[in-house]
Amino acid sequence: MVKEVERNRLQPHTTQNAPVEFHESRQELHDMLAQMILIRHFEDKVYEMYTRAKIGGYCHMNHGEEATIIGAIRPLRPQDWIISFYREHGHILARGTEPKYVMAELFGREDGVARGRGGSMHLFDASRRFLGGYGIVAGQMPLAIGVGYSTKYRDADEVTLLLTGDGAMANGASHETLNMIGIYHLPVITLIVNNLYGMGTTVERSAANPDLWKRGEMYNMWGTQVDGMDVMQVRRTMEEAMDRARHGQPSLIEAITYRYRGHSVADAARYRTPEEVQAWRGADPIERFYRQLLEAEVVTEQDRQEIERQVDATVQQAVDFADASPQPDPSGLFDYLYVNPPPTLNEPETPDA
């Protein structure tokens, strides 16, 4: 019985042919498609650069999750905030940070968004109100309370998008965060990017009730589930959540999606079958959106070719820029710390007791 439930949950949703109503400009729809393709190609190149040892350390990629990213981030306004987790390359690109600065960070170079100190899991762009990038599962969650509280305290028109994985929802910090967001009615939208696995563990094994969106009710928020392979569905839901947030009601949205590759670059993902991966690739969010736009005569095949050409050039320029950027100078090892030099720097080592 349990096995049967699991197998059904591991199938893509089937809203494939649902009619789509666009009220965005042609330019906006074109840009959404272009950004989804940029994220896909950027991640392909990241994978290649990792295997060439240009990128080191942990590295988690967004292949397959592009609809959750673009659908959630495009509706945000410049004054809105984003807090993400370690699978965030696409999130910062969607926010408009130039790919070359992101790639330089992945290369660990001085021109990176965190000056080469952070790497893949710690991307940051304060100028775009993109507040990271955190390597500790659920470590990003409590920070959203502070950001949301600040907005409310200043009576400002801002919303915060808090991104999390499904596995992180089993962490105590997630419960405490959502509870406090609910208590204070903070303008925070929590988006669970449910790619069905936390490392090699399915949601069914980590969550007593795997319908994660239902927890919204417990925290006095609007909760809903969307097909995370359908960018317009994610976008419409996000727009509604933004409207609610601006009227003092937080939301918990669960977007069902899939990561095409393993948990990180180093994971061969032997815990899933090739058939399962193939089924999800068949529901590809970029191809679905492209078909919708073709049918609505918003883009042409030539437009797609031109987007692909431009994206490839941008990604290659990002690699060239990252490669030419200097390594951080060792003399700057303690720069950007709260205290520099660290008070313990010259203390003699404590002898063992």
Ligand SMILES: Cc1ncc(C[n+]2csc(CCOP(=O)(O)OP(=O)(O)O)c2C)c(N)n1
């Ligand atoms: C507190 C903590 N526990 C464990 C880990 C190891 N770890 C890194 S990612 C991860 C899985 C999280 O999965 P999920 O939240 O679903 O996000 P996904 O990677 O699928 O996007 C784990 C257990 C960690 N980084 N931090």
